[in-house]
Amino acid sequence: MGATSAKPLKKSPRGVQQPIVSAALYQEVAGRLREEIFDHVLQPGEWIDELALVARYGISRTPLREALKVLAAEGLVTLKPRRGCYVAEISREDAAEIYPVLAMLEGRCAYEATRNLDDAAAERLQQCHDALEVAAAANEIRQFFEVNQEFHRIVQEQAGNRWLIQIINDLRKVLKLSRLNSLSRVGRLDSSLAEHRLILAAMLDRDAEGAEAAMRAHLLAGQHAIQKQMDEGAPRERSNT
Structure with missing residues (x-):
């Protein structure tokens, strides 16, 4: 039996060989x-x-x-x-369309996370929030932002809905294209912290509807702060909620 020949490259419908990219x-x-x-x-x-x-x-x-x-x-x-x-760069119109959708999705995420919340996850959320309190007291905006991201990640993890998480992460990627930083607005750091207190309190009380409403309000407040900056032509930094 003769040696088998190598398989030819697969051809496209037009018969043109396509290069294989790693x-x-x-x-x-x-x-x-x-x-x-x-x-x-x-x-x-x-x-x-x-x-x-x-x-x-x-x-x-x-x-x-x-x-x-x-x-x-x-x-x-x-x-x-x-x-x-x-x-890409998001416009005021983009933000106006994205934030309400994100608020709805993250609200649902908080709802599902609250229904699934166990004691270990509740402790992690409490510790995360305690770190937010420390960062806010020191006016450490960058640290607050990082801990805030972790808080939202834990909520998403507890929700356990991979489709919901995927869509939220895709939308948050787009929001990162904004150069604006809502936390740099006077009073926004304290407002964001107060919003997180409400979210945490509802979750620890196992109040799924309350957690959903608080999370939605939090995201929409972030939208309002970003749009105010856009209207005012504020210094351009990274966006966050």
């Missing part, structure tokens, strides 16, 4: 770009210099372009014909 490589590139966008190394609205990125990452343009397609599907970059690729 999934690990373009996904890694997408991950690095995503981090740079979220950290505002690549600023909202900024044109993406593909040649500079190719040189900086030490890669060819093929995995870079595949990575940009991934980010475009996530809404993090915008591909403009004959003009290139730009980091």
